[in-house]
Amino acid sequence: MVNPRAPRVFNLYDIIGVFLPGATLLFGILVLFPDPPVPSAIWEYLFYLIVAFSLGHIAQAYSSSAMGELKVFENTMDETRNVLVDDDEDDNDTGEGDEGSGDGEGNNKEESPDDQDDEDTGGEDDDSGLRERFxxxxxxxRILLFILYPLIGPVVWLWWSPNDDEVEELLHANLVWKNLRQTYDLDVGIDRYEDLQQMISSRVDDPRSPVxxxxxQAIRNFHRGMWVSAWFVWLFIVAYEIGAFIPLDGWPYRGLFCFGSVEICSPFIIESYPTVVIFSLLLAVLFVSWRLTVYYERVFIRYLITDYFVAIQNQDTGEVGSGNGG
Amino acid sequence: MSQRATKKFTVAEFDDEYVWLKLREGEKRGLQFAIPLDNGCQDELESLNEGEKITATLESMNERNTAWQCVEIQREEEENGRTAMPADD
Known part of the structure; x- marks a missing residue:
């Protein structure tokens, strides 16, 4: 039986989420050398292993910030509580004049007097309104999230975080929210989503819970690590190609790839394969990895909520789950 | 920016400060909302029983519409005796 409190080093989580993206980044860096150093002795392999693992941690740390939160958890927890508004908007779309009907469609939404005052301020926010509508x-x-962000995300994440939708299954999320409120005596309007997610994660990280x-989460980490790794290698290649347009044959810009040499030299990968092939391949990895990052973020949040839901159900019924230590 | 909504609920549960109302209709039926007992309709809320069916008008308490307070409550029996919902107060 695994002791859940023992430090888990180099498990599947580390291999998938940290080592593989790190090894990819290391490989991508090595093939930028004119003459890539190939390990031959055991200690060299060991050294590369450590470097790959370290680069993987750097890629994870960077990609964690660069991918933003995607706000899946935040949107889900909001949706379970503000669904009254959304539901009513749907009702309004499907028909008007149902106020006071007794056939079960009698839901209606009204704006309070304060809202009517807010509307009178109009005009000056037209531009931001247009951006928001887009x-x-x-x-x-989809254009912003799946086409633009994979390319510019690793640079613009400080100013703009992408936003995905909520998970579709709201009933479990709603009951999880109810349990959290009652267990930790939370205010119903709480908007500290990071705290909420940490509460759920801490509860789920229990040997009696399914995990x-x-x-x-590990698969998502793998994809986001691959995204950032592919992005950096892609950036190096782009930088090298742009160097051709810099005066003095790109020196010292292109000379950086010679690592100290005064002569301009080409990366191994550029010499070996057509640039367009390398470019296309890296872009394919980059876009696919990002798409899968977004997908698995949703899956992760959905199962995090479900894991918590099952954990509290097991607690109520006194059952013990068959989780990571069970 | 507050919103109001009138919905049909079942009284699900009481806890220390809130009553949980379960949405009875629509695509999202089954979801529960915590309504503070001491912030609007206090007497009516406290007189409710678990499992009772009501129609409640709720008003959001924040911009994200994640917290709601009670504006008006109608018990199912009262509602059945009326021909229309009351107008906005």
């Missing part, structure tokens, strides 16, 4: 539209949202969410 980013909230179906295609605008399927952690597997998906």
């Amino acid at each position: 980013s909230n539209s179906y295609w605008g949202h 399927r969410s952690y597997r998906f």
Whole structure:
């Protein structure tokens, strides 16, 4: 039986989430050398292993910030509590004049007098309103999230975080929210989502609980690590190609790839394969990895909520789950 | 920016400060909302029983519409005796 409190070093989580993206980044850096150093002795392999693991940690730390929060958890917890508004908007879309009907469609939404005052301020926010409408539209949202962000995300994450939707299964999320409020005496309007997610994670990280969410977290980490690794290698290649347009044959810019040599030299990968092939391959890895990062973030949050839900159900019924230590 | 909504609920549970109302209709039926006992309709809320069916008008307490307070409550029996919902107060 695994002791859940023992430090778990180099487990599947570390291999998938840290080592593989780190090894990819290391490989990407090595092939930028004109003559890539190939390990031959055991200690060299060991050295590369340590470097790959370290680069993986750096890639994880960077990609964790660069991917933003995607706000899946935040949107889900909000949706379980503000669904009254959304539901009513749907009702309004499907029909008007249902006020006071007795056929079960009698839901209606009204704006309070304060809201009417707010509307009178109009005009000056037209530009931001247009941007918001674009980013909230179906295609605008997808263009920003899946086409633009994978390319610029690692640079712009300080100013802009991408935003995905909530998970579709709200009933478990709603009951989890109820349990959290009652267990920790939270205010109903709490918006400290990071705290809420940490409370759930801490509860789920228990030997009696199922921890399927952690597997998906590891897979998400793998993809986001691959995204950032591919992005950096792609950036190096772009930088090298741009160097051709810099005066003095790109020196010292291109000379950086010679690592001290005064002569301009080409990376091994550029000499070996057509640039367009390398470029296309890196872009494919970059876009696919980002797409899967977004997908598995959703899956992770969905299972994190489900794991917590099952954990509290087991607690109520006195059952012991078959989790990571069970 | 506050919103109001009138919905049909079942009284699910009471805890220390809140009553949990379970949405009875619509695509999202089954979701529960915590309504503070001491912030609007206090007497009516405290007189409710678990499992009782009501129609409640709720008003959001914050911009994100994640917290709601009671504006008006109608018990199922009262509602059945009326021909229409009351207008906005």
